[in-house]
Amino acid sequence: MGDAHRYDVPDTWPTWCPGCGNFGIWHAEKNAFAHMDLNPETTVIVAGIGCSGNYCYWTKTYMLHGLHGRPIPAAQGVKLANDDLTVVVHAGDGDTYGEGLGHLLHAARRNINISVFVHDNQVYGLTTGQPSPTSMQGTTWKVAPEGVIAAPVTPLPLALVAGATFVARGFSGQNEHLSMLMERAIKHKGFAVLDIAQPCVTFNRVNTWRWWNEHVYRLDETDHDPSDYGQALLKAQEFGDKIPIGVMYETDKATFDDTYRALNEQTLAHVPIDNIDVEPLIKGQY
Amino acid sequence: MSNTRLNWLVGGEAGYGIMTVGEIFSRAFVRGGYYVVAHTEYPSLIRGGHNLFQVRIDNTVIRAPIRPIDMLVALNAETVGLHLDRVVPGGVVVFDSKSFEVAQQRDDVTWRDVPLAQLVKDLHLPKVTLNMVAMGASVALIGYDLGVLNDVIRDFFKDKGEKIVEENVAAATAGHTYVTQHYPEAYKGGLPTVGKPDRMTLTGNDAICMGALKAGMKFIAIYPMTPTHNIITYMAAHKADYGVAMVQPEDEIAGINMAIGASYAGARSMVATSGGGFSLMVEGLGLGGMTENPLVIIEGQRPGPSTGLATRTAQGDLRFCMHASQGEFLHVVFAPGDPEECFYHAFDAFNLADKLQTPVILMTDKHLATSYFTTAPFDTTGLTIDRGMLLTHDVPADFDRYVSTPSGVSPRTIPGPPGGIFNSNSDEHDESGYVSEQRRIVATLVDKRCAKYFTAASMIDGIKYYGNPAADTILTGWGSTKGAILDAMDSLRASDGADLGFLQVLFMSPFPSEQVRTTLAGKTVILVENNRGAQLGGLIKEHAQIRPDHTILEYDGRSFYADDLARRIKEVL
DSSP: OOOOGGGGOOOOOSSOOOTTTTTHHHHHHHHHHHHHHHOOEEEEEEEOOOOGGGGGGOOOSSSEOOOOOOOHHHHHHHHHHOTTTTTEEEEIIIIIITTHHHHHHHHHHTSSEEEEEEESEEEEEETEEOHHHTTTOOOOOBBBBOOOOOOOOOHHHHHHTTOSEEEEEEEEESSHHHHHHHHHHSSOOOOSSOOOOOOOOTTOOOSHHHHHHHHHEGGGGOOOOOTTTHHHHHHHHHHSEEEEEEEEEEOOOOOOHHHHHHSHHHHTTTOOOOOOOOHHHHHHOO | OOOOOEEEEEEEHHHHHHHHHHHHHHHHHHHHEEEEEEEEOOOOOSSEEEEEEEEEEEEOOOOOOSOEEEEEEEHHHHHHHHGGGGGGEEEEEOOOOTTOOOOOOSSSEEEEEEEEEHHHHHTTOOOHHHHHHHHHHHHHHHHOOHHHHHHHHHHHHGOOOOOHHHHHHHHHHHHHHHHHHOOOOOOOOOOOOOOOOOEEEEEEEHHHHHHOOOTTEEEEOOOOOOTHHHHHHHHHHHHHHHHHHHOSSHHHHHHHHHHHHHHHHHHHHEEEEEEHHHHHHHHHHHHHHTOOOOEEEEEEEEESSSTTTTOOOOOTTTHHHHHHHSSOOOOEEEEEOHHHHHHHHHHHHHHHHHHHHEEEEEEHHHHHSSSEEEOOOOOOTTTOOOTTTTOOOOOOTOOOOOOOOOTTEEEEEEEESTTTOOOESSSSSTTTBBBOOHHHHHHEEEHHHHHHHHHHHHOOOEEEEETTTTTTTTEOOOHHHHHHHHHHHHHHHHHHHHOOOEEEOOOSSOOOHHHHHHHHHSEEEEEESSSSSSSHHHHHHHHOOOOOOOEOOOOOSSSSOHHHHHHHHHHHH
């Protein structure tokens, strides 16, 4: 067990609102990293844009702060170039389920060995409170006074159907449990999706700390079997009076990056390129 | 007396294997000592529609297609209807009266009826070998060596097994035998083999792939789009030998973001697309510029806007590539004009991207990317990898990723070595990479990224000049029009004694303003472009304050024929 402060960025403090769910995510992850004794120099966090993306300023690992909606593709590139790295995506519900939903599904079907932590607060916070793809149907907002008309995106069933090999939901308010889920997601060999319920204390007046505390229950306190795909698909869709948190599904399948590693003895990032022989290619055009 | 040059065209419906003809037929003549330029025209269809491959053959250097046809091989009646008016008096038209009816409307050409389809049927061969019969018959009519053609066919199909090889050789031989028996007299006395030179026959796309592999490109994300789609084919054939990860992403947005991620992690990375895909990549281009990650982008132009003409050619994307993305940062954009430049500049592009730590855009178009040209073997001696200020070990204690320097370029780490941690940040940031909105810091970092423009300008040679430096009249252009311009100059010198110069602009950004101004000042300038807006002309006006005297533009989805261009130049001389 390492020291969680190893991952602190000196002389900085997050700009999240007091009481923001992001603090719980932040602490849970630093504790998970410490528990795994992860080397910050071989760990890459790829972040999207929003309060979630700003996460990358306050954890000391390599960071790629990319575009809104596109951290999952960038993270796949990082992993394919150097599969010795631990690659974790931090992105919001707008990033992952709005602008980048297609990328989530395609990364899942590739089963590439990265983890995606979605800060799901059901609202666009940095732009002052528009409903997001996961805002609940019928909830009213300043910009949607008639209530959200569309049904919410159901990310976990989608990830399951698309082929993700680790699918879980955590809650920022159950910090040790969340930390354990993060560690399992990172250790999982394959594409891991962890949706993290996280209240936005400023703009989401529906899904508050109290609301979440009243709704969540832990799957590891039930007889749920995460190796059972059918059960997992049902649990992943459960989002009503009760909302399960924990590992819904985990399975072991060949990963996309393993195929590429087989091509080279060294990672693509480190293979020597100084004297590549293209004479056979030139003669091939005679 | 034997012949020295020939322009051959085969046309028919898609599905007859016309697309493989260009490579095989071209290579057969190059191996016999000739130069070729072969280009294809086809609609965006898988079956049906009119497909053609034109192969121009000459015993001296040629660089572009011409309009007059010596031998027209028609696999259907439509081909005759579309191209008969281009056949020279005394030329040959091959047709198959057993398969389709043709009104022999001209009596100044020789009509050669060859039962192509029947020969395929008699030999119980698959229908796709019709193209081989047509090539074998053509070789006989041209009076060329069937053995060379059959050698090329064997090489071309060798990976598909002995049965396929023998079927194709049998088909070519059947066509040849039929013609030898029925029409023994060769066109213009025959085209003999004149040597066995080591010359390559290849497309611009092939050359780019070879340059990229030589440069150590290890990651390519490419979503299929004409005319860069056959970069996928080339890389698929060689990726295992060269240890390349190739991903077919879900879209071009994912592609460029993957490539930036791979580059950030240390692998030389590339994407390839056309204008539509590049439109999707634009936000990613800006990400590369802001985070200062190297990347090579191949933009093979086709006519737009929107879907435009999916399988045709144009040079309409110049301004778009130069100015793509919101905000201000260095755009490196350059445009090779032939396969040789494609190879060396693709190699250079990776060095430049590393040295400048920014995306580099290499522009081609359908004509350059997919036509076959004859080129001397590339000389790879002296091609040296330069990764710029990449730090892979011994990171100094005071490392700041984005430290402001006069060149605008700063030391860069990749994940792994101790002490190298930084945030590759799409938000405006300070020298360490940490987010910042402070006025002084913002301006400093904007200056840093823009300083690279002048650094880049000092690293490149942005023009090439051909012809007499003292010529009063200078042609200017960029990209794939180079071939037609040089061929037109050759023919105008021969026919009219015209003494012309050609200024090829290779780098569009940074624009070689001073070199262009010095070269063109006081001259009569003729601008040649494959677009409607004379976009290079605009750049010359903007950067060199010179207005071209004459403008020759083509924007009908086709490249220039060298003879058409010569005629249009002559009109303004």
